[in-house]
Amino acid sequence: MKQNTTQAITRLGGRFGDQFTTADAIRRHHATGVTAHRTETPDAVLFARATADVVDAVRICHQHSCPIVPFGTGTSTEGQISAEQGGVTIDLSGMNRILRVSADDLDCRVEAGVTRKTLNASLRDTGLFFPVDPGADASIGGMASTRASGTNAVRYGTMREVVMSLSVVLADGQLIETGTRARKSSAGYDLTRLFVGAEGTLGIITEATLRLAPIPQRIAAAVCTFPTVRAAVSAVVAALQSAIPLARAELLDALQVEACNRYSKLNLAVCPTLFLEFHGTDRAVDEQVEMMAEIAKEYGGGDFRWATATEERNRLWQARHDIWWAALALRPGSLGIPTDICVPISALPEVVAQTHADVAELGLIAPMCGHVGDGNFHLCVLVGPDDHNEQARVTELNARMIARAHAVGGTCTGEHGIGTGKIGYLAAERGEAMAALCAVKRALDPRNIMNPGKILDVGAYRPYQ
Incomplete structure (x- = not known):
């Protein structure tokens, strides 16, 4: 532990008492999230109870140039909670008013x-x-x-x-x-x-x-199967271009549907499937559903299977939210590596289809899902924890996905963020603008104590003269 961090920890312990700990188990917990990236444990954890606690803690850490990592629930996927340079994690979960x-x-x-x-x-x-x-x-x-x-x-x-x-x-x-x-x-x-x-x-x-x-007057949810992922995504793109105000449009490929059937005890047809939801007045929802059904048929979609009761609708969407755990259950003991990209919606059908082909070519198990209404989709790639060859193929898959996104004007991440996992990809995406990002970082955090090692490498870019 660096001397400056040791000094900060001594002062923080005196200031916060039982809100502050260096216990190994708690430190390890605060470096563990939904991520496949290597993470580092902090040297101590502060459980903040109010904004004033955060202000006092940050002032102490700033005086000693001690790194700080904020922590909410630990559900980030790109290593955002890793204490790359040690220091203090500030847990904000107790600030829940x-x-x-x-x-x-x-x-x-x-x-x-x-x-x-x-x-x-x-x-x-x-x-x-x-x-x-x-x-x-x-x-x-x-x-x-x-x-x-x-x-x-x-x-x-x-x-x-x-x-x-x-x-x-x-x-x-x-x-x-x-x-x-x-x-x-x-x-x-x-x-x-x-x-x-x-x-x-x-x-x-x-x-x-x-x-x-x-809350809308009426909420209607349905699932609809398609012959291919390209057809399913094309139907959503056509709906958006026709000004249908979809509330939700979620893609699950056949493997992800199979995983959901097993994990959430559903009985969906094992085909590429859209989970759809429509919000509005009774009349507006009827119009939206009628238009969407016509478009779906044009792309080979089947009949809508409705979840009309609130309990049934909640069960359907809970299954969608549980896809991470459902995917992991397909290969017990595997390591799940999540990734995501986002592209302009007109490019999405081709990008999704090419990504599906890449998964097959590289011999990987990677269920696909996506918020296809806004051009964003994910893979959960399942690999052996000690299979370095398989992990190298995942790196290749991720690189292909991001290169394809950049080629059509998209981004390396639609919602997971950069963290430690996509720093290099952000640099490729932003180019000369990285110097401006670093200038902002240096201006607001000149000692580089705020979650250091995330998003960008400040030292890689010269300050403006």
Whole structure:
């Protein structure tokens, strides 16, 4: 442990008492997430209870140049919670108060540790809901930090669209508010969007003001099978180009459907399948369904299988959210390596089809799913933990996917973020703009203590003269 970190830990222990620990088991837990990347344990963990705790802790760490890693629920997939340089992890899960709900203004204020399920449970009697649904019961602070999205993004947007303002503790312990409750603003730099997606590298989010959405009068969910993944994706693209306001459009390939049948006790046909959901008034939903059914038939789609009761609909979507565990169960003892890319929707059918062909060519087991309504899809590649040849083929597959995304104007990640796993791919994607990103990092975190080793390598780019 570096001397500066040792000094910071001594001071933090004196300041926070039983909120602060260096216990091995707790340190290891805070380096363990839903990731296949190597992770490093922090030297200590602080359980913050309020924004003031974060301010005090960051000031102490800044004085000693001690690295800091924010932690929500540990559901990130690209190594964002790894303490690459040791230091202190600040666990925000205890900051879980819902501070305000303004039903008339369709917004709310929450602490960073509130999870999306907890928030929606608290909104049940207001006629509103928080629409960003990445699957995992992630914390709001973590979702903002990784610019999360999920199954509802095609209709309601991502964290980029729903976050109105943030309370952020900067690297020197200064607390700032990034925006207001106004629905729009043209007042200066958009600091809120700067911190949404920064993965804790510029500051620690402690509170968030969020847009909420009215619960629709009617929600209708259905599944529809297709002869190929290309046909299924093409149907969604055609629907979007026809202005059908899909609320959810999720692709599962045949292998992923088989995994869901086994794990979630479903009885779906083992074919490429779309999970669809429609929101609106009774008349609007009827019109959407009629138009979508016609488009599906044009691409070889079968009849819609409806989940009309709330319990049945929830079961269907819970199965979709459990696909990670369902995929792992296909090959017990395997290591799951998740990856994702996002491309313009017109390019999606070809990119998905080519990726499917790559999986077959490389001899890998990789169930596919995707938020195809916004051009984003995922693979969960199952490999032997000690099979280095197989892991090398996964690296090749990931490289092909990202190169293909870049070739059509897409991105190396639609929602998982960069973390430690995609630093090189971000550099290839942003090119000369990486110098500007590093300039922002240096300006806000000159000592490089905020989640160092994530998103970019500051030392690889010269400062502006």
